[in-house]
Amino acid sequence: MSDLPAPTAPALTVVVPCFNERDTLGTFHARLSAVMATIGRTWDVVYVDDGSGDDTFAVMTQLQAADPHVAIARLSRNFGKEIALTAGLDLSRATEGIVVIDADLQDPPEVIADLVAAFTDGVDTVYAQRRARTGDSVAKRVTAHLFYRVMARLGDRVAMPPDTGDFRLISRRALNALLQLRERHRFMKGLFAWVGFPAVAVLYDRAPRAAGRSSFNYWSLWNFALEGITSFTVWPLKVATYLGLLVSVLSVLYGGKIVFGTLLFGNPVPGYPSLMSVILFLGGIQLMTLGLIGEYLGRIFNETKNRPLYILRDAIPSRIDPAA
Ligand code: UDP
Numbered sequence: 013m014s015d016l017p018a019p020t021a022p023a024l025t026v027v028v029p030c031f032n033e034r035d036t037l038g039t040f041h042a043r044l045s046a047v048m049a050t051i052g053r054t055w056d057v058v059y060v061d062d063g064s065g066d067d068t069f070a071v072m073t074q075l076q077a078a079d080p081h082v083a084i085a086r087l088s089r090n091f092g093k094e095i096a097l098t099a100g101l102d103l104s105r106a107t108e109g110i111v112v113i114d115a116d117l118q119d120p121p122e123v124i125a126d127l128v129a130a131f132t133d134g135v136d137t138v139y140a141q142r143r144a145r146t147g148d149s150v151a152k153r154v155t156a157h158l159f160y161r162v163m164a165r166l167g168d169r170v171a172m173p174p175d176t177g178d179f180r181l182i183s184r185r186a187l188n189a190l191l192q193l194r195e196r197h198r199f200m201k202g203l204f205a206w207v208g209f210p211a212v213a214v215l216y217d218r219a220p221r222a223a224g225r226s227s228f229n230y231w232s233l234w235n236f237a238l239e240g241i242t243s244f245t246v247w248p249l250k251v252a253t254y255l256g257l258l259v260s261v262l263s264v265l266y267g268g269k270i271v272f273g274t275l276l277f278g279n280p281v282p283g284y285p286s287l288m289s290v291i292l293f294l295g296g297i298q299l300m301t302l303g304l305i306g307e308y309l310g311r312i313f314n315e316t317k318n319r320p321l322y323i324l325r326d327a328i329p330s331r332i333d334p335a336a
């Protein structure tokens with residue numbers, strides 16, 4: 013099998029993961045088509061239904077019937093955004109560039125024109141960087157800010173631009189590189205960054221969600237952060253080493269104090285409170301580091317099972333073939 017795109021492949025493919033987006037999809041597609049028409053390149057769009065519980069797929073089918081630019085795919089169940097996105101990337105046929113965008117209109121489709129304008133020779137990634145987070149709560153903004161700063165310090169050599177989501181345009185060769193990374197724990201922002209290649213930023217204003225609601229809550233955000241950290245650095249594992257070292261040094265000092273205290277003042281058997289706090293403190297640290305090791309171990313376990321990333325239920329290509 014040849015990996016070369018078919019001769020009728022479009023220049024640009026837009027990949028859109030969708031989960032319960034039936035209320036936004038129509039508007040999204042109208043706005044997307046309007047923008048793509050102004051860009052003047054051949055294009056198609058892959059809508060991936062990530063096992064939606066509503067009639068998102070029916071809406072997609074209508075769009076597909078009405079517009080030859082539309083390709084659709086449906087996963088056998090909900091696999092999560094990162095994997096739905098990967099399915100769409102697997103199916104994209106573009107020869108030049110691939111655009112990744114959310115369906116909920118938080119990433120305004122109009123910005124794609126700016127992304128394409130910045131997609132010049134020698135640039136492989138044009139990522140959209142948020143100027144303002146209007147739609148998000150203060151707490152979400154603060155946690156997101158912290159997360160990016162922490163990641164910037166932890167992820168060695170892989171620079172993840174701050175305030176950047178998955179919304180971006182990547183070149184065919186960057187996509188081919190990305191598609192070689194088949195890990196199950198897909199922290200896309202990190203994977204995009206890992207691939208490397210020259211990248212430039214385009215600033216935009218992130219809008220509030222158009223309809224429906226974000227499927228992300230704090231628990232999933234926390235897990236997302238954990239995913240990012242454990243997928244891209246083993247630095248936390250070293251914390252145990254240094255913590256152990258620190259505790260040993262402190263205990264030698266404390267041991268000295270006890271020995272000298274006993275020699276100088278006798279031994280009236282003191283120390284229940286200090287004994288208790290040391291035991292509890294060390295117990296806590298041990299459980300925490302064990303949990304940390306568990307996080308990595310669990311990921312190793314999941315990766316070694318070597319299951320396919322997703323199961324396709326339907327896939328219908330676009331009909332942009334000029335002969336059709
Ligand atoms: N999404 C998906 N599968 C999921 C959750 C979300 O394909 O399990 C899609 C969703 O339809 C949207 C994008 O991923 O197009 C971003 O989702 P959401 O708006 O919930 O995330 P947020 O903007 O809060 O990061």
Ligand code: MG
Binds near residue numbers: 114221
């Ligand atoms: Mg959103």
